[in-house]
Amino acid sequence: xxxxxxIHNVKGDPWRSKTNVQRFKDHYGAKHVVAAQLWLDxxxxxxxxxxxxxxxxxxxxxxxxxxxxxxxxxxxxEREAVFDKSTKTLRKWCWYYLKRIQALKSExxxxxxxxxxxxxxxMTVDGTHCKINEPIHPE
Numbered sequence: 001x002x003x004x005x006x007i008h009n010v011k012g013d014p015w016r017s018k019t020n021v022q023r024f025k026d027h028y029g030a031k032h033v034v035a036a037q038l039w040l041d042x043x044x045x046x047x048x049x050x051x052x053x054x055x056x057x058x059x060x061x062x063x064x065x066x067x068x069x070x071x072x073x074x075x076x077x078e079r080e081a082v083f084d085k086s087t088k089t090l091r092k093w094c095w096y097y098l099k100r101i102q103a104l105k106s107e108x109x110x111x112x113x114x115x116x117x118x119x120x121x122x123m124t125v126d127g128t129h130c131k132i133n134e135p136i137h138p139e
Contacts, residue, residue: 035067041107042100042104047103047104073130
C-alpha cells in the first residue's frame with residue numbers, strides 16, 4: 001500500500017490523478033468510486049446475514065482487505081505480509097465482509113419484472129480460474 005507521501009507526490013490533485021486511481025484499481029480490483037458505493041451500500045442495507053457477529057461499526061481497512069482478497073486471491077501468508085495483520089484476523093474479517101457483500105445480491109442483481117420482446121439482453125458470467133485436484137468419482 002502507498003504512504004500518504006507517495007499518494008500526494010503525483011502531479012495535480014492526488015484524488016483525481018490517473019496514477020492514484022490506477023494504483024487503487026490495481027490493488028483492489030475496482031475504481032475508488034465503485035468501492036465507495038459498495039461501502040455505502042454495506043452501511044445502508046437491511047440485508048445482513050443473521051449468522052454474523054455484528055461489530056459496533058464497519059471497518060474500512062478490513063473492507064479493503066476483503067476487496068484485495070477477491071481481486072488478487074493471495075495466500076494468507078502473502079496477505080499477512082501486505083497488511084501486517086495475523087492470518088487469523090485477516091481470515092475472520094475477510095470472510096465477514098465477503099458474506100456482507102454477498103448478502104447484497106438481492107438488491108444489486110435485479111431483473112425487470114416484464115421483458116419487452118423487442119429488447120435484446122446480453123449477459124456474461126465471470127468465474128475464478130485456479131488449479132484444483134481433479135475430483136475423483138468414488139467408483
